[in-house]
Amino acid sequence: DRRVGPDLGPDAPAYPQHEVPSWYRDAKFGVFVHWGLYSIPAWARPRRPGEHVPVELEYHHHQYAEWYANTVRIPGSPTRLLHEREYGVGTSYEDLADSWTIEAFDPRRWMRLFADCGARYVVPTAKHHDGFCLWDTATTSFSSVRRGPRRDLIAELAEAAREAGLRFGLYFSGALDWHVSDFAPIRSATDLFTLRRNDEAFARYSFDQLMELVDRHAPDVLWNDVDWPDAGKTAGPSSLRALFERYYEQVPGGVVNDRWGVPHLGYRTREYHSEEGVTPWVWEATRGLGTSFGYNRAEDDRHLIGHGDLVRLLVDTVAKNGNLLLNIGPRADGSLPEDQVERLRHLGDWLKAHGEAIYRTRPWVRYAEPVGAPVRYTVGPDGAFHLIAMDPSAGWLRLADDLVESARATASWGDVPAVVDASGHVTIPPGLRGLPAAVLTLRQAHPGTG
Numbered sequence: 001d002r003r004v005g006p007d008l009g010p011d012a013p014a015y016p017q018h019e020v021p022s023w024y025r026d027a028k029f030g031v032f033v034h035w036g037l038y039s040i041p042a043w044a045r046p047r048r049p050g051e052h053v054p055v056e057l058e059y060h061h062h063q064y065a066e067w068y069a070n071t072v073r074i075p076g077s078p079t080r081l082l083h084e085r086e087y088g089v090g091t092s093y094e095d096l097a098d099s100w101t102i103e104a105f106d107p108r109r110w111m112r113l114f115a116d117c118g119a120r121y122v123v124p125t126a127k128h129h130d131g132f133c134l135w136d137t138a139t140t141s142f143s144s145v146r147r148g149p150r151r152d153l154i155a156e157l158a159e160a161a162r163e164a165g166l167r168f169g170l171y172f173s174g175a176l177d178w179h180v181s182d183f184a185p186i187r188s189a190t191d192l193f194t195l196r197r198n199d200e201a202f203a204r205y206s207f208d209q210l211m212e213l214v215d216r217h218a219p220d221v222l223w224n225d226v227d228w229p230d231a232g233k234t235a236g237p238s239s240l241r242a243l244f245e246r247y248y249e250q251v252p253g254g255v256v257n258d259r260w261g262v263p264h265l266g267y268r269t270r271e272y273h274s275e276e277g278v279t280p281w282v283w284e285a286t287r288g289l290g291t292s293f294g295y296n297r298a299e300d301d302r303h304l305i306g307h308g309d310l311v312r313l314l315v316d317t318v319a320k321n322g323n324l325l326l327n328i329g330p331r332a333d334g335s336l337p338e339d340q341v342e343r344l345r346h347l348g349d350w351l352k353a354h355g356e357a358i359y360r361t362r363p364w365v366r367y368a369e370p371v372g373a374p375v376r377y378t379v380g381p382d383g384a385f386h387l388i389a390m391d392p393s394a395g396w397l398r399l400a401d402d403l404v405e406s407a408r409a410t411a412s413w414g415d416v417p418a419v420v421d422a423s424g425h426v427t428i429p430p431g432l433r434g435l436p437a438a439v440l441t442l443r444q445a446h447p448g449t450g
């Protein structure tokens with residue numbers, strides 16, 4: 001989702017330069033949390049992975065449950081029909097705010113779980129497209145402090161995250177805020193970028209909200225979504241440029257993503273997609289555990305990524321110079337769906353055993369081989385070279401020629417010395433063949449490891 005902003009002409013402000021901090025590049029794995037009013041109905045028409053939906057029904061059948069406020073306004077949409085059946089014809093989405101109770105919410109338990117599963121940072125939604133604010137904001141009464149839970153959820157999450165040793169970032173819907181807009185529902189990708197406010201008042205509103213969060217929580221990541229109001233892209237005290245300057249001043253080790261609609265970014269983002277190979281830029285792959293970010297009660301195990309595929313997604317992303325920001329969608333009451341937690345724990349178990357091949361690594365000169373058994377490569381900070389076999393069940397693989405010599409001298413599967421013959425044929429120990437990915441480590445520097 002690499003968007004470059006509009007041509008703002010000769011008076012467009014220059015943006016500060018800011019490197020992606022090494023903590024972010026070392027972290028490799030973060031947990032995204034989409035939690036808000038949309039978690040109450042928690043419904044979108046379920047879409048099986050790979051299921052084709054005609055483009056003209058893309059928004060009528062939107063797969064993201066957190067888009068409920070938009071989908072429910074599309075006449076005849078499955079969401080509209082469900083809403084009228086379950087909440088009655090006269091109940092608006094925003095009416096749901098007063099029914100939001102969070103009796104199972106335990107932020108410390110969430111954060112201890114994410115840390116135990118190997119995440120190094122967490123990014124909860126402070127405000128999603130529906131405009132409902134999960135913090136004690138002075139800008140609107142449409143918030144979790146003035147309605148529903150009557151609690152400052154972001155403050156509680158920030159404290160619990162840092163207590164658990166996690167870096168704390170924030171998601172913010174910069175371009176879309178349906179509480180303060182009155183457009184027709186979005187029904188196409190074109191609508192997504194046209195049915196939004198770009199006026200000065202909205203730019204100031206967005207600036208004030210995000211600066212409240214920066215001033216109060218010094219978030220390590222600012223994860224803006226879709227774009228930013230165009231009126232905020234010129235010079236001025238409440239401009240994006242001013243926001244970035246204040247942010248970097250208050251959070252020198254902070255980082256932003258690439259969805260601001262201006263020629264300034266930290267790392268690039270891909271949503272339900274990957275990069276094609278090792279990229280010179282730092283990037284982040286993000287997706288839900290299923291086909292939605294907000295919890296969708298219509299999804300079952302068939303809609304969630306497989307346990308082994310999740311491990312291989314992280315490995316593939318890291319080998320290509322990316323991080324994985326994996327989303328969990330809590331239920332409205334604050335409980336975490338068991339099938340999602342189970343996948344997080346499985347990934348955490350693999351990382352406990354093989355994290356040396358992931359954390360603090362950097363890509364090699366190539367991430368994989370064009371042919372042969374699927375492998376991925378990473379290079380550790382100590383020069384250790386990791387070959388990650390992505391299908392250990394095959395029982396063996398053939399090393400690329402430029403690896404054979406050092407592999408024969410130094411390679412091991414953890415503590416087990418590797419059996420490598422002169423042709424580069426290496427056996428995968430039977431005990432590793434049930435893993436989603438097995439790690440062969442060579443303790444000698446290699447071409448391209450700097």
Ligand SMILES: C[C@@H]1N[C@H](CN)[C@@H](O)[C@H](O)[C@@H]1O
Binds near residue numbers: 001064066271286
């Ligand atoms: C991370 C995802 N980003 C998209 C916009 N591309 C949002 O529309 C979606 O609801 C979710 O927040």
